[in-house]
Amino acid sequence: MNNSASNSPLPPRNQHFNRIGNNRSNSYSNFNTSFKNNKPFYNNNQGSNLSNSRSFGSNSAIWNDNKSDYQKKRGFNNRVFNNNNSNGNNNWNDTKSDSVFNNNRKANYAKLCPNGYVSNDPNDKLANIPFVRPRDEALEEVLFGHQSNSGINFDKYQDIPVEASGRNIPDPIDSFTDSELHELMKFNINLSGFDIPTPVQKSSVPIITHGRDLMACAQTGSGKTGAFLFPILSSCFKTGPPTIPKNNTNRYDSYMQNCCYPVALVLAPTRELAIQIFDEAKKFSYRSWVKPCVVYGGQRMLDQVRELQKGCDLLVATPGRLCDLIDRGRISLCLVRYLVLDEADRMLDMGFEGQIRNIVEQNDMPTEDRQTLMFSATFPSDIQILARDFLKDYIFLTIGRVGSTSENITQTVEYVEEDEKVSLLMDILAADESQANDNSLRLTLVFVETKRQADILANILTDNNFQTTSIHGDRTQYERERALDLFRRGVTPIMVATAVAARGLDIPNVTHVVNFDLPKDIDDYVHRIGRTGRAGNVGKATAFFNIEHDKSIVKDLIDLLEEAKQDIPKFLLDIRLEMDYEQRAKQQRYHNRGGGAFNPNYRYISRLNKNNTVDHRKDKEVTTYLSGKKTTVTSSNSMKAFNGGFIPYTSSANASNVENSWF
Ligand SMILES: Nc1ncnc2c1ncn2[C@@H]1O[C@H](COP(=O)(O)OP(=O)(O)OP(=O)(O)O)[C@@H](O)[C@H]1O
Numbered sequence: 014m015n016n017s018a019s020n021s022p023l024p025p026r027n028q029h030f031n032r033i034g035n036n037r038s039n040s041y042s043n044f045n046t047s048f049k050n051n052k053p054f055y056n057n058n059q060g061s062n063l064s065n066s067r068s069f070g071s072n073s074a075i076w077n078d079n080k081s082d083y084q085k086k087r088g089f090n091n092r093v094f095n096n097n098n099s100n101g102n103n104n105w106n107d108t109k110s111d112s113v114f115n116n117n118r119k120a121n122y123a124k125l126c127p128n129g130y131v132s133n134d135p136n137d138k139l140a141n142i143p144f145v146r147p148r149d150e151a152l153e154e155v156l157f158g159h160q161s162n163s164g165i166n167f168d169k170y171q172d173i174p175v176e177a178s179g180r181n182i183p184d185p186i187d188s189f190t191d192s193e194l195h196e197l198m199k200f201n202i203n204l205s206g207f208d209i210p211t212p213v214q215k216s217s218v219p220i221i222t223h224g225r226d227l228m229a230c231a232q233t234g235s236g237k238t239g240a241f242l243f244p245i246l247s248s249c250f251k252t253g254p255p256t257i258p259k260n261n262t263n264r265y266d267s268y269m270q271n272c273c274y275p276v277a278l279v280l281a282p283t284r285e286l287a288i289q290i291f292d293e294a295k296k297f298s299y300r301s302w303v304k305p306c307v308v309y310g311g312q313r314m315l316d317q318v319r320e321l322q323k324g325c326d327l328l329v330a331t332p333g334r335l336c337d338l339i340d341r342g343r344i345s346l347c348l349v350r351y352l353v354l355d356e357a358d359r360m361l362d363m364g365f366e367g368q369i370r371n372i373v374e375q376n377d378m379p380t381e382d383r384q385t386l387m388f389s390a391t392f393p394s395d396i397q398i399l400a401r402d403f404l405k406d407y408i409f410l411t412i413g414r415v416g417s418t419s420e421n422i423t424q425t426v427e428y429v430e431e432d433e434k435v436s437l438l439m440d441i442l443a444a445d446e447s448q449a450n451d452n453s454l455r456l457t458l459v460f461v462e463t464k465r466q467a468d469i470l471a472n473i474l475t476d477n478n479f480q481t482t483s484i485h486g487d488r489t490q491y492e493r494e495r496a497l498d499l500f501r502r503g504v505t506p507i508m509v510a511t512a513v514a515a516r517g518l519d520i521p522n523v524t525h526v527v528n529f530d531l532p533k534d535i536d537d538y539v540h541r542i543g544r545t546g547r548a549g550n551v552g553k554a555t556a557f558f559n560i561e562h563d564k565s566i567v568k569d570l571i572d573l574l575e576e577a578k579q580d581i582p583k584f585l586l587d588i589r590l591e592m593d594y595e596q597r598a599k600q601q602r603y604h605n606r607g608g609g610a611f612n613p614n615y616r617y618i619s620r621l622n623k624n625n626t627v628d629h630r631k632d633k634e635v636t637t638y639l640s641g642k643k644t645t646v647t648s649s650n651s652m653k654a655f656n657g658g659f660i661p662y663t664s665s666a667n668a669s670n671v672e673n674s675w676f
Pocket residue numbers: 162163206207208209210211214231232233234235236237238239389390516517518519543544547548
């Protein structure tokens with residue numbers, strides 16, 4: 014259990030001191046006052062290697078020439094490439110030393126192989142398939158050599174109820190091998206070590222393959238990136254490269270063009286998330302004609318333009334930089350067949366909506382021949398309504414309740430006074446350290462509300478011998494990427510972050526997320542703790558609760574803990590009781606004065622279902638899949654499950670986020 018069982022709603026002031034008995038808590042006591050005096054802390058001297066295989070943007074990949082078990086595992090033993098295909102225009106000898114992603118220009122122009130290639134390797138089933146290129150063992154090592162396997166709780170995902178609403182919903186797939194995915198896509202998925210699709214992948218692959226628009230909501234860490242990349246890339250592999258408009262018909266010379274014409278556009282709210290999606294796209298487009306690119310703010314425009322000029326078929330972008338490049342005539346959206354909004358609720362809230370509308374509506378992006386796909390773990394009702402502006406005849410897919418958290422994450426809430434937070438944090442970090450009895454990497458992510466706090470807290474922790482770095486919107490892009498890299502590699506196993514690291518980041522071995530400051534919005538909490546407990550791995554989340562700052566989140570937090578079958582501390586329940594009592598008293602006073610029965614916490618939005626989602630059933634049909642069993646309900650029956658009218662307004666697009674400046 015998490016906290017005191019005392020009768021008072023609040024625990025005694027000094028309850029958390031000395032319980033773990035660490036002796037490092039010396040320099041924290043003037044944490045609050047140190048805000049004024051401390052300089053920002055940049056932890057720059059702790060090893061460096063930004064140009065590793067997760068290199069950001071266009072840098073060259075590291076080539077690892079060591080022959081490893083990897084080659085044997087992946088079946089390189091008897092591989093023979095025949096250098097002459099039926100066109101006679103491909104010499105694959107050079108692919109070993111070149112890479113699609115290195116700085117060798119020649120290799121960067123997508124080498125198309127319209128008839129596939131001829132191989133003497135009888136085991137290579139992909140030879141002779143149009144636009145498929147030969148294997149490249151060095152590149153495979155870089156792209157697939159270090160992937161982590163899914164965790165032991167991966168099977169748990171299969172028990173989460175799946176609900177899809179819309180017209181003619183395609184049946185989900187059971188396995189990658191039996192799906193309609195292109196053979197090259199299956200090959201790349203296999204190289205990634207993915208054996209079975211996650212529920213969101215099972216449903217979204219056929220939906221997207223059948224050309225439907227999609228709004229999908231699934232828990233953090235449940236494989237949403239693959240859920241859109243697999244079917245999009247697979248369809249691209251099947252259709253082959255598009256015809257470039259105007260005079261730019263020779264895409265072999267695409268580097269001569271001023272403008273590039275992506276077929277798929279993926280928009281993400283943060284630079285780091287864009288880079289991560291780009292890395293995944295590189296993996297899954299291996300051996301294909303599709304060349305992924307990434308553009309985001311904070312990096313030299315010229316470098317990104319040069320990279321785009323080498324050809325770009327799948328573009329991952331943050332909205333601001335994309336708008337800039339469109340305005341400069343460097344990117345045309347006239348060929349975009351797939352538009353993806355990752356973290357869609359964030360992309361459509363007040364911070365980004367204008368830019369998204371500009372990109373989608375004010376430019377040359379097709380409307381009819383475009384599929385629009387939206388993914389997130391959370392989707393407030395008002396944003397669901399807004400999202401409809403961009404979708405046509407779409408399917409609304411939910412895996413579990415919208416905005417729920419994974420049961421793989423053990424959540425704890427600690428009551429702590431503001432001036433005791435640092436002490437408690439250091440106790441927790443010390444306890445984590447002492448409990449780590451093996452050599453496995455264990456990373457801790459600490460969320461604070463402001464950029465300044467992030468610097469100061471990182472500084473204090475470092476002074477107390479905790480290897481710490483920080484990431485936030487005031488750091489340069491180089492510093493942000495460097496911090497992330499140091500954290501990922503465990504050089505600094507603690508990272509203090511603002512909301513900039515809350516969404517989408519997939520960092521293996523994050524075992525603990527601490528909400529040093531709780532966010533105001535429950536959806537932000539869901540995304541933050543979702544940095545741990547990913548892909549079937551277990552994780553821990555600790556929240557520091559303080560009645561002065563966190564009252565607004567109490568009810569939603571209790572609901573969330575209850576639903577995720579977590580212990581609810583008594584002090585939280587007591588605070589809620591007190592708040593309910595106050596609320597009732599207020600309403601009574603209002604009533605006595607002759608006012609109506611309007612409850613300010615309730616907002617009329619639309620007809621919502623039991624999942625607290627908008628009614629998306631255009632054709633009045635809902636299909637549910639529970640443990641693989643399919644049930645379809647017609648409107649008259651399913652309506653009984655819906656509650657119309659007034660609904661609790663639990664979450665909202667949070668326009669007043671302190672950390673707004675990072676986008
Ligand atoms: N079918 C699969 N089998 C095993 N692992 C998978 C599978 N699909 C995805 N993964 C892994 O699961 C992890 C989480 O995936 P991903 O980042 O796409 O989650 P997400 O749902 O987008 O999370 P978030 O909501 O935080 O953005 C990644 O490490 C990915 O490699």
